[in-house]
Amino acid sequence: MQVSDLKLAGLKLVTPSVFRDERGLFFESYRKELYASLGMDISFVQDNVSFSCKNTIRGLHFQSTPGQVKLITCLQGEIWDVVVDIRPDSPTFLHWEAVTLDDQSHNQLFIPIGFAHGFCAMSKSACIQYKVSAPYNPKTEKTIRWNDPELNIAWPIKDPILALRDQDSPFLKEVLDVLDCRS
Secondary structure, eight states: OEEEEOSSTTOEEEEOOOEEETTEEEOOSOOHHHHHHTTOOOOOOEEEEEEEETTBEEEEEEEOSSOOOEEEEEEESEEEEEEEEOOTTSTTTTOEEEEEEETTTOOEEEEOSSEEEEEEEOSSEEEEEEEESSOOOTTTEEEOOTTOTTTOOOOSOSSOBOOHHHHTOOOHHHHHHHHTOOO
16 A cells, blocks of 8 residues: 655545456455554544536535544546645645546545545546545535635536535635634
8 A cells, every 4th residue: 555645734645555356356445553554543433425427526515523534435437536725724725636536546535634525526427435534414514615716626527517505505705704714
């Protein structure tokens, strides 16, 4: 397994060892002791699965309190995965980064607390699994508009399929004012 630090502090791209033969493939998607030894010592408490059709954008979502660490794996298809640094004291506050996750490389994205997360399904369909460090709580769920002009995310599609909540998400300024994040 290889772990690469990405440009936003705390983000990690995990490349597992994949074993392939005539039957198919095998890889460990998570082993607590190994991840802890690589600087990702988290107790995950919930696994989620999301299935999306091509051109669907989900996000940008986060839990305000206590926050959630996430480990994202694309089990089927391909996604363009985006994170936005929403940590006010971070030197990369409000910067974003994107990686492609797919069912060929089996790379994983490790996202610490303090990031908003979203993704776009690039293949005909995409299935992702993500582990989280705190249970989902609808009372602390927050969203930021996927196409907020202040973030200027270069999404790879023009006319996405969106859930109503993602269509009507508040803009960044409104979210940061509510959270009292902006200095």
